[in-house]
Amino acid sequence: MQQKADIILKGGTVLTMDREERILGRADIAILDGEIRYIGDNALSLYNASTIIDCTGRVVMPGLINAHTHLPMSLVRGIADDLRLDVWLYGYIFPVEKNFVNKEFCRWGSLLSALEMIKSGTTCFVDMYYYEDVIAGAASELGMRGICGETVLKFPSPDAISYDIGFKYARAFIEEWHGHRLITPAIAPHAPYTCTPDILKEARKIAEDYNIPVLIHVSETAFEVENARKEWGMSPVEYLDNLGLFEAKTIAAHCVHINEKDMKILAEHRVGVAHNPTSNLKLASGIAPVARMIENGIDVAIGTDGAGSNNDHDIIEEMRLTALLPKGILYNPTVVPAKKVVQMATIEGARAIGLDQVIGSVEVGKRADLITIDLSGVHNIPQYNILSDSIYSRIVYAAKSSDVNDVIIDGKVIMLDKKILTMDEDYILKHIESLSGEITAFMHKRESSLVDKLLAIGGIEWKETFEVQVKTRVDGPVNIDEIISNENIKLIRKSTRDQFDTYLLFNNSTAKIRYREDEVTENGKLIETIYTLTLVDRAYEKEFPNFVLLSGSCFSSIADKSLRFYREYFQPDRIFEINKKRKRFRILYKGIDFAVNVDEITNPKDGGYFIEVKSRTWSENDAIKKAALISELIQLFRLSEQNLLKDDYTELFLDK
């Protein structure tokens, strides 16, 4: 008598990825209630199934595992490429995330990523992002299996203004999804450097309370490791180990810059590593020592990372890089062979993420997460089987993700003959189009305005609109200390500075951006260096007999990133430097605030000596009142009214 089955996969070449590494030619697989019930010949005579899929000529294998990604980030795919990590992150990704990441963004971005993953043969993913409940919802709606890690970090995030609230959100999410058929909820402290020790300890506690994994980025860049050694006197891996994080099942993404000692720790605690070759290459983070990790007995899985840094979720492409990169850097073609890589994307990947009891191989009793791949494309012809591992080579070195034909997850047919059955693809794509339209409009507006671009990187202060200014050239060094002691003048502060100004100038904009390194000295000794970034956009200037009235927008901020960052981010058409020694006096004259600068221009060489009197205000009327006082100050400082200059230093020295 025939037994009942839901699906029979008939006549495929079955790559079991089981312990014996069996490859079965023309075998059948019977699936019931989401589970693999039978692997062998003649399933049709043993089972009565409602769905029969003819797999003749195709490979049937475990679904591929993408061990590290950020699903919603497919919405920022290709928004800005070929940039340094800080420019990419602070200049593009953070501003878009700040403005757009909400539940809707996460839902549609996740649906798009899930769609892409299914089409390229991925059946299980490991995600770290915000609004993870929405991501879990979207992915499971399409029928994907996943580990969804709610991100916590010390900074405010899109779904939590503090990490206490982040943990609350995470606990609620974990409780809601715990025990779900497809989704394993997880806790995801972002990285050692973005978390406090308290966050990491709490993450471990939550992981132990619910018996769920911890997901974290570890040792992604050399810079991160350098800083860890400076701050904690040890590597990020040692640091996390010291905090006891690895007592919980941990999946560590990247591990690009780890040493032998780190590897021993990771292996000992059975920390699964998610290797993301494309992302590491694209962001120029480096190449992870995968061959050594494997030799050290670490379970290494393969991931794509988010589509912001990849830019796709094509795990077959990652498999190829996983096989090729170690060969190239070690000058050894025998390391990390194709079979090993297929294992990493299936059974070993499952072990790395803690799901090897459930998925990762084609074995009776396991959940039916299976894909079929058509290896008959011209790029895979002819098919030699002279060596026993040829089939793995065909998958790793020649197959394309578009060769994936059918996808079954948890016993449900998700894609049949390249057609998604669980959701209307066009419906998803239409929503993506409208969302990406909104993002485009936002970016265009920002790209076209230096002010918006400056505001996007944060920490900006809007300065008073009006400035009254007199400037005059003097013959040589002047000492105004005596004048400052006039009874009408109250000295508030006096300082000596070496100022190194770099101006970023633009052909199509009147705005200038000034990056200033201000070395404050006292008796010739450096006491402080202040870095500021100022954007000045003059709307108009009015020349009066003895002063200039300037107006326009002026924004200023502490420059917490390097000059190199600003140069790459703003992409000026010209760069111009002016250096000077400045004596700066903040004074009150008849109760009104003025700055008096006595400058010696040192670059350009022999630039000369100048005295400037300045004051800023929000009101034009007030500015004109101040101008009257400036006239009096000019008399006091015995400056000749004929020599007054209206140009600023860039105008005086540019092209000279």
Ligand SMILES: [Zn+2]
């Ligand atoms: Zn990541």
